[in-house]
Amino acid sequence: MSVPIEDVLITKAVAKIVLKEARDQPLAIANVFSKLSDLGVNILMISQGNLRRGRADIGFVVNESQVFKILQVEEELKQLVDAKELVVDRKVALITFFGGKNIDKAHGVVAKIMDAFATVGVRTEMMAISGDAFSVIIREEMYDRAIEAIREELELEIE
Structure with missing residues (x-):
């Protein structure tokens, strides 16, 4: 990927x-x-x-x-x-994607994550990016769909 x-x-x-x-x-x-x-x-x-x-x-x-x-x-x-x-x-969850150094300079990372969330209907409420991380706040009720997007669309393993 x-x-x-x-x-x-x-x-x-x-x-x-x-x-x-x-x-x-x-x-x-x-x-x-x-x-x-x-x-x-x-x-x-x-x-x-x-x-x-x-x-x-x-x-x-x-x-x-x-x-x-x-x-x-x-x-x-x-x-x-x-x-x-x-x-x-209190009905929110924070999801942070870590990409080593300079995730903020890696072409297409945010687009790929947002596209994966859109595919399963997950809306973000807040977003932030730093040198090594991209974070989003989502509604608690969208948690399972977000996990699905991360596993299926982004092909990432999470616990």
Whole structure:
């Protein structure tokens, strides 16, 4: 297979947190992540939605075991960015594809993965790529179809 994927890690015990309609100001956003860092919260993925009238949805993924820390400071986090609400979604899974060095420069990797997911009807909610990994967030109910796509379409073995 031409897709240079060496390993796949699937994490079901994660949660997606979204600060809805947050004020798009770099210092305010930095303060949110500083506060989370001070609490020992490890951010697995970050995404910022469309900017409209100086506001955007700021989403991030954490281990499910850390959600309680976030909920303890929910009001403070919302105030830091003047967010309308903080939404916690525990019905997601994180799938990370590892490809050694420079997966981000390997031609066609993302296209092949997305095509495999599309073949079985798996929609992604968030995506991120780094030098050695491509990660996606999917709905928990699409987990089995995602496994099928990884095994059948990408011809990868996973447990």
